Amino acid sequence: MRRSQKEDRSLDDLAWLGEVRDVHHPINPSQPLIVRSKIVHSGASRFQPTVPHPEQHPYCELGIVLEGKIIQFVGSEKLERLPGSILLMGPGVPHYALHFNYPHRSITVHFLPILLLEMGPRGDGARMLSRFTSSQSINEAVLRLPPAFRKEIIEMFETMAREYDEKQIGSELRLRALLMEILVRILRWEDSDRNSPRSLPDQPNWIQIEKALRFIQENYSEPLYVEQIAKASGLSVNRLQSIFRDTVGMSCVHYLRAYRISQAKALLCVPEMRVTEVALAVGFDTLSHFNTSFRNLIGMSPTEFAQSQRK
Numbered sequence: 001m002r003r004s005q006k007e008d009r010s011l012d013d014l015a016w017l018g019e020v021r022d023v024h025h026p027i028n029p030s031q032p033l034i035v036r037s038k039i040v041h042s043g044a045s046r047f048q049p050t051v052p053h054p055e056q057h058p059y060c061e062l063g064i065v066l067e068g069k070i071i072q073f074v075g076s077e078k079l080e081r082l083p084g085s086i087l088l089m090g091p092g093v094p095h096y097a098l099h100f101n102y103p104h105r106s107i108t109v110h111f112l113p114i115l116l117l118e119m120g121p122r123g124d125g126a127r128m129l130s131r132f133t134s135s136q137s138i139n140e141a142v143l144r145l146p147p148a149f150r151k152e153i154i155e156m157f158e159t160m161a162r163e164y165d166e167k168q169i170g171s172e173l174r175l176r177a178l179l180m181e182i183l184v185r186i187l188r189w190e191d192s193d194r195n196s197p198r199s200l201p202d203q204p205n206w207i208q209i210e211k212a213l214r215f216i217q218e219n220y221s222e223p224l225y226v227e228q229i230a231k232a233s234g235l236s237v238n239r240l241q242s243i244f245r246d247t248v249g250m251s252c253v254h255y256l257r258a259y260r261i262s263q264a265k266a267l268l269c270v271p272e273m274r275v276t277e278v279a280l281a282v283g284f285d286t287l288s289h290f291n292t293s294f295r296n297l298i299g300m301s302p303t304e305f306a307q308s309q310r311k
Contacts, residue, residue, distance in 0.1 A: 027059060027110060027111070027112055027262060032110070032112040032114070033110065033179060034110050034111075034164065035107065035108070035109050035164035035165075035175070036107070036109075036110070036162050037151050037161045037165070038107075038108070039103060039105050040068075040099060040102060040104040040210070041102060041103045041202055048271045049167035054092045055094070055095065056128075057091065057258070058092065058254075058255050058262070059091055059111060059112060059113070059131070060088075060113055060145060061087065061088075061090075061108060062089075062111075062179070062182070063085070063106060063107065064084070064108075064110035064153070064157050065082065065083050065084065065104075065105075065106050065167050066083060066105040066106055066107065066157075067083055068083070068099065068100065068102060068103055068296060069082055069083075069100035069101055070097040070098060070100055071097060071100060072095060072142065073096050073097065074087075074089065074094075074095045075093060075094060078138070079139065079142055080100070080137075081097070081285060082144075084154065085143065086130060086141070086142070086149040086153070086186070087141060087142050088141055089132065089253070090113075090134075090248070090249045091133070092250030093249055105112075106233065107157045109179060111179065112132070113129055113132075113213060114210065114217060115176070115179075116129040117129060117206060117210040117213065118130050124184075127187075128183050128187065128208075129206065130206075130247075131187060133247055133249055143186065143190075145189070147235060149185075151295060152183065152185070153182060156181060157182070160175060160178045160179070160182075163175050163178070171253065171264075176245075202307065208233040208235050208240070208243060209243060209244060209248065209265065211232055211234065212232065212240060213248075213278050215286070216250075216256050217274075220259055220260050220282065221263075221281060221282055222281065222283055226240070226241070226252055229252055229256070240252055257293060257297070260282040260283050260284070260293075261293060261297050262297065263281075263282045264279070264302065266288070267282070268302055268306040269309045275287070275290075275291075275302045275303055275306065290302065
């Protein structure tokens with residue numbers, strides 16, 4: 001997605017890229033994945049964009065269309081997605097969708113990249129993460145599974161949605177297990193299917209990136225600079241910036257800011273927390289810097305966001 005197919009398009013086709021805002025779901029180290037079930041029963045006669053429109057976030061995304069048709073936009077490309085189609089996408093990729101008909105039903109899983117690296121930056125987790133973050137066209141990011149296999153995968157997505165909504169004892173463990181099972185099944189199918197758009201990509205060296213991601217996750221609430229992250233990962237600043245953007249899909253600075261704002265959104269939902277307290281808790285040294293960063297990324301002030309969540 002950071003490398004797209006060359007196609008002739010008018011400037012109007014790409015104009016939406018200038019409207020991209022970062023979107024941050026309530027993900028944190030204690031809740032490294034979320035499952036979003038969406039049902040849209042009706043809409044206007046013209047194509048309607050999903051909300052938000054368009055979006056960009058610092059997480060991996062795995063989603064399936066269960067009912068209805070959509071036009072999926074990813075970067076500068078677009079593709080029609082039918083029921084059963086699956087989207088695999090890494091962090092930092094601008095995207096949105098237009099509803100083609102109704103009702104529309106889908107399930108989307110967002111998770112922290114480090115969730116896969118916890119299995120080891122040299123192991124299967126790194127190979128899975130590379131499938132999300134490597135450069136790919138939209139035809140490689142959107143999968144069309146054979147009917148029998150598609151049915152099995154849909155059942156696992158629906159089980160994930162129920163587990164996430166019901167939050168029973170052991171739900172977190174089962175959600176992780178289901179995510180891994182889905183990814184293993186999909187990647188093995190890709191590896192064995194001659195008509196698959198791709199097999200597992202070549203693995204980058206995730207050792208340093210895993211160190212950088214973990215350092216950010218553990219220290220984002222403190223004053224943090226790229227030089228510190230580079231030192232923790234064993235790389236020079238320039239090398240870290242280059243590798244981080246190539247593997248994760250956004251710059252190290254952008255990821256740190258996005259991660260801080262995502263944590264701030266969760267804290268702003270707590271009635272007892274004041275905006276100043278939230279700003280300091282997620283690593284901003286001044287309230288003005290926090291307010292500016294929050295508005296630039298989310299499109300509203302922290303106070304406005306907090307009020308919208310407490311209604």
